[in-house]
Amino acid sequence: MPTTDSPMRTLDEHRAAALALAAPLPEVVVGLDAALGAVLAQDVRTSERLPRWDNSAMDGYAVRADDVRDATAGAPVTLRVVADLPAGTSGTPTVEPGTAARIMTGAPVPPGADTVVPVEDTDAGTVTVQVRAAKAIGSHVRRAGEDASPGDLVVAAGTLLGPAHVAAVASVGVADVPVHRRPRVAVVSTGDELVPPGTPLAHGQIPDSNSWLLAAAVRDAGGEPVRLGPVGDDPDALRDLLRGLDDDTDVDAVVTSGGVSVGAFDVVKAALRDEPGVDFLPVAVQPGKPQGLGRLPGGTPVFALPGNPVSSFVSFEVFVRPALLRMRGLADVERPTTTAVVDDGWRTPPGRAQVMPVRFVRPYVARDDRGTAGPASLSTAPGTADARPPHVVRATAGGSGSHLVARLAVAEGLAVVPAEIEQVAPGDRVTVLRIAP
Structure with missing residues (x-):
């Protein structure tokens, strides 16, 4: 099993490893009232003309x-x-x-x-x-048939079904559709210091925000979260919990937060250190350097994320969300991206890609031709990036500080800066993953 002394994976290498754990889930048949937001598993074609008559x-x-x-x-x-x-x-x-x-x-x-x-x-x-x-x-x-002829494709397999797609399916007389099952994802936050929100805090305790963060992120990605945090720093208890989840045929993936670094109480690493299918290793990204990834003995994918909230959020966005979208049956697993102009600038970590929470502050007005930080390969899949710089972005207060969860709430995007860039200057252009409407 790789350790934190292993050579670092690049962001794209770890993302590819995460995606390799995912495959479209089996199809289920649902009624049209449950089809919205599901991914169609088989083509829907019409067997007759639409309209059926003049x-x-x-x-x-x-x-x-x-x-x-x-x-x-x-x-x-x-x-x-x-x-x-x-x-x-x-x-x-x-x-x-x-x-x-x-x-x-x-x-x-x-x-x-x-x-x-x-x-x-x-x-x-x-x-x-x-x-x-x-x-x-x-x-x-x-005229009869001016909308569709017998045998015409109405909605293609792999389509994320929106209201218009549901209407099109209904128009050809189909009441039940085959869709990919939504992934059911267990979310486990770890740490003796964590207590449920609303609980009076003793010295050294903090409210558990990660399990709520990750459960909401799973739901936002179209999955069904099973929130199980917080769990204390007991490796044996966590190992038993994970084995139970691995045996649960209703759980398609497990996401943990915390306990993956090099500290004395890194409970996730301790619980899974003997599992040959799970790797713990550093990834050349900030935030989110310590990562764990693999399969539990029964084949359930496990994504072990760092415990600092911004690190957990960024790690989910970059590594876990695309895998869940693939499980749902989607071919396009990318967030929408845009090219934006940097307002204030910031330092970047040597040798690591940076994923910086940013907010859009105003529309861009071209004044001169400045340099560019350049997009990371993560966010430049064909057809996903808008080459025009429509907005000016500013890093959220505290930037990519991994513990600044309250400030994360104002982030509207994640600027992805390649590892070879040493500094982002005002006026530079960056690729931004849009995480808010």
């Missing part, structure tokens, strides 16, 4: 275009009304020369009619109707 795009009168070709406001054409056709009607009256059918939006166009005259171009009679405007053949008629 139908009216307007409230008005179904007519023969030839009957109204000379109609004007000054010389309207009078037609006999032979039927009323509301949406949903099964009636099929024939529109003969000199007749019309009053029709509502969505109702099937009756045989013989080839055009719909909107009601505002008529006198809206019920026995006879006067048409005051000529209409070309096909006016205001939605």
Whole structure:
């Protein structure tokens, strides 16, 4: 098992190792009421035309275009009304020369009619109707099959289902859809110093924020969190807990926080030191240098994150969130990114990539051509980055200090600075992962 004396992994190497633990979860069939936010596991195709029949795009009168070709406001054409056709009607009256059918939006166009005259171009009679405007053949008629033909792909497998996708699936008559099961993720925060929020604090104790942070992050990533923190610094008790989670067929991954560094009470390392499938090693990133990663004996992926809250948050964003999105069946596991201009500048750690919490302070207005810190390969997947610098960003107070959880709340993005950059200067351009709308 690698130790903290091992050569450091790069940020991208550790991210690749984390993604290698993830694969799309098996599919389940859910009703449309549970499909929103799920990832489609199989293509949905239509078995018939959409629309299924010619139908009216307007409230008005179904007519023969030839009957109204000379109609004007000054010389309207009078037609006999032979039927009323509301949406949903099964009636099929024939529109003969000199007749019309009053029709509502969505109702099937009756045989013989080839055009719909909107009601505002008529006198809206019920026995006879006067048409005051000529209409070309096909006016205001939605043709059968103009939306989709039999066999057409309506929603592709791998699509994250939004409201429009759910509507499209319903439109082809599908009531139940196969989707990838959402990952169920156990979240365990560790440390004798941690107590539940709201508990009176003794000297040396702090409220457990990490389990709430990571459980919320799991839910934000589309997973189902099982929050189990805090757990004390007892390696045997933690080992038993992790083994139980590994045996639980309802748990798809485990995320721990704390106890992964080189201290005397690093409980996660102590609990898992004999597990050949789990590695503890340094990663060339700030914050988040100490990391643990691998599989428990039963095959459950475990992501062991550092305990400082900003380190936990950044580690989740960079390493865990993409893996959970892959488990959900998504191919695109990237946060949206943008190129931004730095307002204040900051120092970077030698030889390590930096993930700096930032906030957007104002729109960017170009004044001169400054240098660039350059994007890390993490955030430059094709199609994800906007090359324009639309905003100016400023590091949050305290920057990437790993313990500054209260200040993390104002962060709107994470600026990713490559390891070879020694300093980010005002005016430099950086790639920012957007973590807030």
